């Protein structure tokens with residue numbers, strides 16, 4: 001039986017179910033800019049490698065500074081909720097991988113600077129792909145660390161062995177079978193979401209700027225369909241890499257888990273079919289429906305991720321129940337949080353809407 005620290009003696013400031021809901025919501029908010037950033041940089045690297053400066057590359061360069069900043073700022077909220085709800089698991093796991101984990105900060109600073117260097121100096125650089133590769137490598141390193149943290153915090157039985165094998169704090173959770181498929185599932189998903197957003201944007205630009213729209217439509221659809229097809233290979237590997245009881249839960253034993261898995265697969269497949277049929281009968285509604293279906297996939301997969309964490313922890317620590325963490329709600333504080341969150345989201349929505357409207361009207365990148 002692993003040794004787990006006591007629950008934090010300070011009660012939660014809101015009921016656990018509300019904090020879990022906010023963890024879900026804010027994690028999904030983190031995924032949107034993260035997918036545009038990681039998918040967009042991967043595309044730019046590809047276009048620099050084949051020396052093809054398409055309108056898609058201009059579009060990606062125009063949004064990257066904002067999407068990268070949003071990836072970082074939207075990461076703060078889920079980080080706080082994970083610590084509040086799963087502190088007994090999160091802190092020991094991140095202490096075991098201390099130095100690797102702390103490297104997130106320099107990786108972020110260097111990756112972000114290198115991205116700005118590329119964006120400002122691209123025209124004069126002989127090998128613009130070098131700073132871009134550094135950014136992609138460092139951002140993927142950050143994603144890999146989050147996957148390490150997420151798997152290690154759910155498996156407390158490994159903490160002591162890992163710590164004893166290297167007490168200096170350079171550990172990663174490399175023996176976890178699900179780590180690599182999990183990482184690739186996220187990476188491929190990011191490239192696919194980037195592709196569909198590009199295609200939908202192309203669909204909306206069609207009358208304002210037909211040339212740019214065509215490039216966004218064809219490249220975006222190609223990226224979405226090919227990376228989703230690859231995920232239809234990696235996704236099952238990810239499922240197979242889970243411990244048998246968790247796999248069984250997703251394959252029939254747990255009704256909600258099974259339902260969510262079926263919904264995610266069907267909505268992703270339907271979004272792909274609609275994107276392909278757009279090539280035969282171009283109607284922007286088809287792409288908007290595909291985008292809505294993919295949003296359902298992301299929400300359902302986010303919920304599966306939460307259930308899998310619950311089951312994995314319960315496997316080793318059967319007494320742990322989020323619902324039983326003591327809470328002493330401070331509703332005033334909670335209301336202030338909700339108002340600030342809603343205000344922030346409204347401002348971001350307003351900025352994106354204005355940017356989108358002017359782009360669709362004037363054909364800007």
Ligand code: HEM
Pocket residue numbers: 023027030034037038071072073074075076078079080082108139140142143144146147148150182183186
């Ligand atoms: C460019 C930088 C970043 C990238 C590419 C990135 C990517 C990712 C990915 C792929 C995951 C899912 C990992 C998994 O479950 O296997 C993730 C989770 C997460 N990220 Fe980020 N991230 C970035 C920056 C940040 C920053 C700066 C923060 C915090 C300030 C953050 C907070 C989180 C949190 C808290 C989770 C896990 C949530 C949970 O376990 O429920 N991320 N990130």
